[in-house]
Amino acid sequence: MRRDRIATDSGRDVTVVSRNGAASARDAAAFSTRWSYARKRQLFLGALAAPALVYVLAVAVGPMVQGFLYSFDNYNLIRPGSRHFVGLDNYIALWRDPTARSAVINTFLFTFGAVTIEFVLGLGVALLMWRDDWFNRIALGLLLVPATVTPLVVGLVFKALLNPEYGMIGYALAESGLSGPRGLLAEPQRALATLVAIDAWEWTPLMALILLAGLKSLPIDILEAAAVDGATAPQRFRLVILPLLMPAAFLALILRMMDAFRVFDIIFVSTSGGPADATNTLMIYGVKQGLEFFNIGAASAVSTVIVVCILIMAAAFIAVLKPARNRHA
Amino acid sequence: MKPFIGRATALALGALASVSLSGAEAADKPYDGMTLNLASQNDQFAAVLAAIAPQFEALTGAKVNVDIMSYPELLTKITADYVGHTKGYDLATVDIVWSGQFAEAGYTVDLTDWIKRDAAEIKVDDIYPSLMASLGGYKGKQVAFPFAGYANVLAYRKDLYEAAGLKPPATMEEFVADALKLTDKSKKIYGFVANGQKGPAVAQDWMQYNRQFGGSILDKDGKPALNSPANIASVVAYKKLFDEAAPPGAADYDWGGREESFRQGLVANMQTWSIGAADYDNPKVSKIAGKAGIMLTPSAEGQPQEYGIGGWALGVNKDIDPKKQEAAWAFIKWVTSPAVHKELNLRGAGSYLRKSEMTDQELLAKYPFLPVIATSFEHGDGDFRPRIPQYPELQDLIGGAINAVLVGQADPKTAMDDIQAKAEALFK
Numbered sequence: 210m211r212r213d214r215i216a217t218d219s220g221r222d223v224t225v226v227s228r229n230g231a232a233s234a235r236d237a238a239a240f241s242t243r244w245s246y247a248r249k250r251q252l253f254l255g256a257l258a259a260p261a262l263v264y265v266l267a268v269a270v271g272p273m274v275q276g277f278l279y280s281f282d283n284y285n286l287i288r289p290g291s292r293h294f295v296g297l298d299n300y301i302a303l304w305r306d307p308t309a310r311s312a313v314i315n316t317f318l319f320t321f322g323a324v325t326i327e328f329v330l331g332l333g334v335a336l337l338m339w340r341d342d343w344f345n346r347i348a349l350g351l352l353l354v355p356a357t358v359t360p361l362v363v364g365l366v367f368k369a370l371l372n373p374e375y376g377m378i379g380y381a382l383a384e385s386g387l388s389g390p391r392g393l394l395a396e397p398q399r400a401l402a403t404l405v406a407i408d409a410w411e412w413t414p415l416m417a418l419i420l421l422a423g424l425k426s427l428p429i430d431i432l433e434a435a436a437v438d439g440a441t442a443p444q445r446f447r448l449v450i451l452p453l454l455m456p457a458a459f460l461a462l463i464l465r466m467m468d469a470f471r472v473f474d475i476i477f478v479s480t481s482g483g484p485a486d487a488t489n490t491l492m493i494y495g496v497k498q499g500l501e502f503f504n505i506g507a508a509s510a511v512s513t514v515i516v517v518c519i520l521i522m523a524a525a526f527i528a529v530l531k532p533a534r535n536r537h538a
Numbered sequence: 539m540k541p542f543i544g545r546a547t548a549l550a551l552g553a554l555a556s557v558s559l560s561g562a563e564a565a566d567k568p569y570d571g572m573t574l575n576l577a578s579q580n581d582q583f584a585a586v587l588a589a590i591a592p593q594f595e596a597l598t599g600a601k602v603n604v605d606i607m608s609y610p611e612l613l614t615k616i617t618a619d620y621v622g623h624t625k626g627y628d629l630a631t632v633d634i635v636w637s638g639q640f641a642e643a644g645y646t647v648d649l650t651d652w653i654k655r656d657a658a659e660i661k662v663d664d665i666y667p668s669l670m671a672s673l674g675g676y677k678g679k680q681v682a683f684p685f686a687g688y689a690n691v692l693a694y695r696k697d698l699y700e701a702a703g704l705k706p707p708a709t710m711e712e713f714v715a716d717a718l719k720l721t722d723k724s725k726k727i728y729g730f731v732a733n734g735q736k737g738p739a740v741a742q743d744w745m746q747y748n749r750q751f752g753g754s755i756l757d758k759d760g761k762p763a764l765n766s767p768a769n770i771a772s773v774v775a776y777k778k779l780f781d782e783a784a785p786p787g788a789a790d791y792d793w794g795g796r797e798e799s800f801r802q803g804l805v806a807n808m809q810t811w812s813i814g815a816a817d818y819d820n821p822k823v824s825k826i827a828g829k830a831g832i833m834l835t836p837s838a839e840g841q842p843q844e845y846g847i848g849g850w851a852l853g854v855n856k857d858i859d860p861k862k863q864e865a866a867w868a869f870i871k872w873v874t875s876p877a878v879h880k881e882l883n884l885r886g887a888g889s890y891l892r893k894s895e896m897t898d899q900e901l902l903a904k905y906p907f908l909p910v911i912a913t914s915f916e917h918g919d920g921d922f923r924p925r926i927p928q929y930p931e932l933q934d935l936i937g938g939a940i941n942a943v944l945v946g947q948a949d950p951k952t953a954m955d956d957i958q959a960k961a962e963a964l965f966k
Contacts, residue, residue, distance in 0.1 A: 286621045287643055287927065308938065372795065373787040374726070375802050383786070390786035395734070397945055483736025484789060485947035486938070500614045501930050503621075 273516065279509035286503035299510035311486035312494035313514075315401060319490060320469040322405040323412070327465055328458070330409065331416030338417070339424050349421070352414040360411065364475035367407045368394065394480050397487040404488055407475055412468070416461050423457020424450070456530060463526040467519050491515055567599030569865040574602045576869075577616050577630040579609060579850060582813055583686050583887035587873070590882060594872055600865045602629075609633075620645035623857045628866050632682035632853040634673055635933075638926040641676040646853035649680045652867055660871055664892045672920025674851035682851030683870045686889030688811040689914030690746055690846035691907070693818060696831045698727070698806045706831065710750050710838040713807065714775065717783040720806040730783040731796050731805040732776075734944050739792035741937035742923060746809060746846045748772045749922035752838045755932070756924050762932065762961035765954040773943055773950040780944050789944045801825060809835055811848060812911050813888040832907035834914060847918035849889065890915070928964045935960055 280299050284292040303309045334352070338345045355363070370376045373383035373392035382388035389396050393403040427450065435449045473492040476482065482489035482497075491511055499508030576591075578584045588604035595601045605627070607615065612631070619626040620643070632640060640646055653662065662670070665684060674682030692713075694706055698720055707713035717729030732747065733739035745755060751772035757763040780788060785799055800808045801817065801824040817823055818830035835845055852873070854866040872878055876894055883889065883901055895901055896912035924932065939953040948956075 286617065287639060289621070368790075368795075374785045374799055374804055379787065391789050391945070392787040395787060395790035395945060397947055480790060481735050481737040481739070481792070483938075483941045484945035485736070485942040497934065500610060501934065503617060 276509040276512050279505050280513050282506045284504075284506040286505055295506065299507050300514070302507065303510060303514065308486055308489060309494055312489045312491045312511075315487070315489055316470060316472075316491040318401060319405060319408070319472055320466055322402070323408040323469045323472075324462060324465050326405065326409045327413045327416045328462060330413045331461065332420055332458075334413065334417035335420035335424055338421055341425075349418070352417065354414075355411045356415045358411065360474035361478055363407065363411050364478035367475070368479040371403070395484050397484045400480055400484055400487045404472075404476060404479070407479075408469065408472065411475075412465060416465060419461035419464070420454065420457055423454045423461075426457075427453050459526050459530045463523060466522050466526075470519055470522070471515060567597075569868070570599030572600040572862065572865050574600055574628045574862070574866055574869060575626065576602055576604050576852075577612055577619075577627040578604050578606050579612050579631045579633070580606050581686070581850070581889075583850070583882065583889040586882050586885045586887040589885070590873075590878065593878075594869055597872070598865070598868060600869065602869060616645075620855070620857070625855060625857050628855050628858050628862055629869065630853050630855070631685065631850045632674055633850060634848050634920055635923050635925050635929050637672070637674055637676040637681060637851075638924075638929065640681040640853065641679045642927045645856060646681045647856050647863055647867075649674075649683055649854070649867070650678070653680060653683070656871065660874070661876065661892075664876065664894050665874075666891070666893065666915040666918065668847060668915055668918030668920060669849070669891060672847060672918070672925065673849055674853065676925060682853035683874065684849070684891055685852045685870075685874055686850040686887070687847060687891050687911075687915060687918075688813050688849040688889070689911045689918070690809055690835050690848070691812050691815065691910055691914065692833050692835045693800060693808050693810055693815065694831050694833065695803075695806045695826065695829055697829045706833055707807075707836050709836050710841075713836045714779065717779060717807055721783045726785075726804060727806065728783055728785050728799075728804055729806045730779045731785060731788050731791065731799050731808050732779070733791050733793060733796055734780060734784075734789035734941060735792045735795075736941035737937040738933055739937070740940045740944070741933045743796075743809075744773070744776055744936065744940045745923050746835075747776055749844075749846060749919065750835060750837050750841070751775055752841050755922075755936075756926075760926070761965055762958060764936070764961055765951070765958040770950050770954050773940060773954060776940065777943055777950065789941070800830075803829075812890075812907070812914075815907055816886065816888060816905060832910050834910055844917050844919040845914035846922050847914060847920045848923075928961075931964050932961055 281294060281296060282292055283295045283298070303313060338349055338352075358366075371379040371382075371393050373379040373388065373390060373395075376392070379388065379392045383390055383392060388399070393399050431453070432445065432449060435445050440448065471492050472490055473496065476488050476490060476493055477496075480488045482493045491514065495508050495511030495515070498504045498511060576587070578587060584604065584606040588606065591602040591604055613633075613636075616627055616630045618624070630646075632646070653660065666687065669684040669687040670680075673684035673687065674680055692706070699706060699716075702720055704716055704719065707716050720729035721727065733743040748755070748769060751768070753766065753769040753772040754763065755769075757766070763769065785791075785804055788796070788799070791799070796808060797810065797814055797817075799805050800810075803825040812832070815832050819827045821827040824830075834843075837843055852870045854863050854870070858866070873882070874891060876892055879891055880895055880898060880901065883895060884904065890896070890908070890911055893912070896908045896915075902908055923929065926932075935957040939948065939957045942948040943950050943953050
């Protein structure tokens, strides 16, 4: 059947390929025309995609491979002559050096802390806003405001707000004894948690939005059937809504995890990785190595670790997501 | 449509006329049609520089694009440009502490011979030798030409000193005693503030106080001496000032936070770069207008009376062709010439260079603290932050260790011993 359609689409003077498979000379000609058309079409589509493909190879894949290769070298841009192969030294240093190790640990703590809080709060907000009325529509618009602010600005604003001497929040917290006199960002035990809270302030709405989109696409009839069958609200949530929401939830989780793992702006402008090593993360450490010391070998090792960690997280989510989608879609 | 056509014709005629005019003037403009790209640090001088650049074009024909960026962006962009030989920037502002790195890597043109050749035109004698030596000067080379000199000065609250019956401090010992006396935590008045935030912020401020306390980052042979008794004593003193006389939040202050606490009237003493001084008397941004004094920074008893200096120089990219290098050098000479440099400062650049500026009546009327800057430049020390190729790593080590001490995560001796070992590895 397909042969017929393609042949007709070509718009040439070719008759329909016989269905009983009789191989006349005319059929053979038609076949070759069709084949070359398909091939042309393939070439045409390939040519359309080529610029994008070349672009991605040149600006994403190429540098990534190059970075991976650099990560095995001692290579400093300021002293290019001293470049030499050091094997896994740059990776080993990431665990041996206490500052680098703190960066690895803090990155995981930040990511899991921020994403967990954002997911729980985001799910709550999404459920609250599920019903479609005018209040929720306005609230949804307002809720997205934090997500539209550049993280760098968020960092600067919160640094000023949390200042214990003249910041609106920081002054009140210090006076009431909730933060200690130095303020939340200058206390090693609380600085990372504070940054997690700032991240949650900015990105919970995005999480809520994705989850809300998931909720709105749930089939109403199943929910109604569950209600008719006498399922209580908690039962409906646990047994019907949550499993059906899984694809949207995983999408939201993976997007935020990838982003949180690369956190840089808010930390760079608010604590610069301090106090001591309390908020030092992989990106802060990597940027310092690469763009302050021009230590390309060490910076490439950090980038590679970040890429590998994100790939593992993405693969894990996709693996979990696939059966979920097959079951419920 | 008619009026439009009329206007269009007039415009076209005007354009033609200007083209023929510029053709006639081309002979007088040696760099006509040339464009110079200048990468500039986003300090007070940057906007003024961009505003004044068209005057250079009118004079020589060379258009100067001033690309203004933050400190890390500037360093990254110009280093990438130099390393990759991409000739993106013909000129760049060069921080005092980059001199050694630039000299070793040979990124910029060594201007020594040109300065000698054009000494009379430049009026070299009018430029403070301390600025010439430290802003771009390194081991006999001049990798950039001094452009914006800053002096480390002590900003203090005249009213608080008067109320307490104290005289402004003449020595570091008096400074510490005054800071402690002027602190009244119940009234939220603090005697001292400095940068405490991890990284360059705390490193640079501590290095300044360290010099005044009698410490030194490098020993006589130019090797790191971070755990010397004098340096450890100065870390102890710095922490004491933070614990007993500074706003508690100062442990996370960078330059912005520190300046803001002074302008908000929380603090009696703050050492700072002279560039911010003009703001304290501006009631729009300051609660202490008319109450702030600017004076020389004190040194510990028995220490030489020297003052910390910093600032920016202008460097010429070594990769660009000779004709462009010549135009870039012409721009440097023009922008640092007495008349143009004075004009920059009248417009608020806060970037001093010449002795003649310090006695200029117009400038003095606007900035009465110039004599303090003049004395600081005359006895300036530009090496309290070592201008060596290893500076970025050294600054990072110091910035991490001092911040850890301030927030109680390390004791001074252990912290300094630890970074001394790491610093030694950088010099192998």
